[in-house]
Amino acid sequence: MLSYWEKSTVASHCDIMIIGGGLTGLLSAFHASRKFPKRRIRIIERGPFPFGASTRNAGFACFGSPSEIYEDLQVDGEELTLQRVEQRYRGLQFYLQNFAPKSFDFRMTGGWEIFQSSETEVFDNLNDKLEYLNHILNPIVGDSTYQTDSSTSRFGMDVLPHSFLNKHEGQLHPAKLCILIEKALRERGVEFINGIEITAIETVPHVVAIDTSGVKWTAEACIVATNGLTKQLLPEENIYPARGQVLMTSEIPNLKLEGTFHLDRGYWYFRNVGKRVLLGGGRHLDVMGERTSDRVTSEKIQSELEHILRSTLLPDSSFDIDYRWAGTMAFGAENEKTPRIEALSDNLILAARLGGMGVAMAPIVAEMAIEKLS
Ligand SMILES: Cc1cc2nc3c(=O)[nH]c(=O)nc-3n(C[C@H](O)[C@H](O)[C@H](O)COP(=O)(O)OP(=O)(O)OC[C@H]3O[C@@H](n4cnc5c(N)ncnc54)[C@H](O)[C@@H]3O)c2cc1C
Incomplete structure (x- = not known):
């Protein structure tokens, strides 16, 4: 039970309570705080720092x-697909407009979609679609988004020399980005x-969020920004956790890779982090196991990540694996990726x-x- 002193200060009633202190909660x-500068806003986060995906992703x-x-x-049609692309594009612009790019190590390196040697046909098919893709993305990006790059061999990978570059x-x-926003x-x-996990929410007449020790946190309104852990609080929601795994190499002195890279429709993704390589993906190999x-x-x-890394991406380099980690994303049961932004009550x-x-x-989701x- 809270003391009177706690209940009348750190745990007193607030205007807006945000459950989840990842990027969505922080933003x-x-x-x-911009829209309602006078309101008292509180973020409740279960971890000592954002403890979901926001500090455990690949930084693309x-x-x-x-x-x-x-x-x-093909799956969602043009309207929904372009809406998501626009949200992502505008989201990235938001960071660049509000924070100094250097302060969160932002670098416009360019990103490549690359193809295994066996995927010539896949590349050719997609190459035929490139003009159409650039055409529909033009109103969002205001420029030609993708171009063919025929010098992928310079990166030292065992893949097709042709790729698509998104500059x-x-x-x-x-x-660093989370810390800046905080x-x-x-x-x-x-x-x-921090360090408080909410287990139940009631909404009448104001919001009451109950934590693991039974303490009631109250507010006039509440944003639930718990992403991959939402089901524990709102079991009816079509939101499922999806584990994403990555590994990171030791420093490789003569590393040729620089930028962000996507392989096999983005099921594998990798980038350099200075002289290291971070590689993630593989969830499609065990979708239910990774739920x-x-x-x-x-x-x-x-082991699959390491195999691809050693055989295809860095066949001529020697390195150790210094880090391996996992984080929790969120999708719908059928892999839906359109965010759920919904007023569940007033x-x-x-x-x-x-x-x-x-x-x-x-x-943009937060906005x-x-x-x-109101
Ligand atoms: C391995 C991996 C790689 C990725 N790579 C990229 C990438 O390169 N680029 C990209 O754009 N996206 C990437 N993503 C996705 C991206 O990281 C997430 O979509 C994004 O961080 C989601 O932010 P969020 O704030 O909604 O969720 P989260 O960051 O998961 O935040 C939710 C927060 O809620 C807290 N929480 C949950 N339940 C409770 C509760 N009951 N009580 C209190 N607190 C609670 C959690 O501790 C967590 O901090 C990746 C994700 C993973 C896992």
């Missing part, structure tokens, strides 16, 4: 490779409560299910969630 506070500043976009067009794609340091929020008086919020890595995916807003490009998506608050 919801960012937009809320991306909005979709040609094959991902083309596949999305608008880049790299960032996701944890700093800006503290300056605006946003309150942070978990468990943060440990699995032997099955990690005072409870859901902002979750950000899919695999949620760093880019979070600023749309706050637009629902």
Whole structure:
């Protein structure tokens, strides 16, 4: 039970409570503090720092490779696909407009979609679609997004020499980004409560969020920004955890890779981090097994990651694996990746299910969630 002193200060009633302190939660506070500068805003986060995907991702500043976009067009149609691309593109612009790019290691390196030696036909088919893709993306990017690059061999990989380059794609340091946003929020008086996990929410007449020890946190309104862990709080929602795994090499002195790279429709993705290489993906190999919020890595995916790295991506380099980690993304049961931004009641807003490009998506998802608050 809270003491009187706690209940009358750090745990007293607030105006806007945000559950989840990842990028969506942080940016919801960012937009809320702009829209409602006088309101008292509090972020409740279960971890000592953002403990979901936002500090455990790959740090791609991306909005979709040609094959991902083309596949999305088949599944979701043009309107929905372009809406998501626009949200991602605008989201990335938001970071660049509000924070100094250097302060979160942002670099516009360019991003390549590459193809295995056996995928000539896949490349050719997609090459035929490139003009169409550039045409439909033009109103968003205002430029030709993708171009063919026939000198992929310079990266030293065992892949086709042809690839697609998106010069608008880049790299960032996701944890530095979270820390920057948090700093800006503290300056605006946003309150942070860390190490508290909410297990239930009631909404009448105001919002009551109950934590694991039974303490009731109350607010006039609440944003649920729990992404891959949303089901624990809102079991009816079509939001499922999706574990994403990565590994990172030791430093490779003569590394030729520089930029962000997508392989096999984005199921594998890799980038350099200085002289290291970060490689992630492989969830498609065990979609149901990876439908978990468990943060440990699995032997099955990690060994496949390492195999691709050593055989195809860095066949001529020697290196160790220095890091392996996993984080939790969120998709729908049928792999839906359109975010759920929904007023579940007058005072409870859901902002979750950000899919695999949620760093880019979070600023706009958060903005749309706050637009629902009056
Ligand atoms: C391995 C991996 C690689 C990725 N790579 C990229 C990439 O390169 N580019 C890109 O754009 N996106 C990438 N993503 C996706 C991106 O990281 C996420 O979509 C994005 O971070 C989602 O942000 P979020 O704030 O909505 O969710 P999260 O960052 O998961 O934040 C949710 C927060 O809620 C907290 N929480 C949950 N439940 C509770 C509760 N009951 N009580 C209190 N707190 C709670 C969690 O601790 C967490 O901090 C990747 C994800 C993974 C896992």
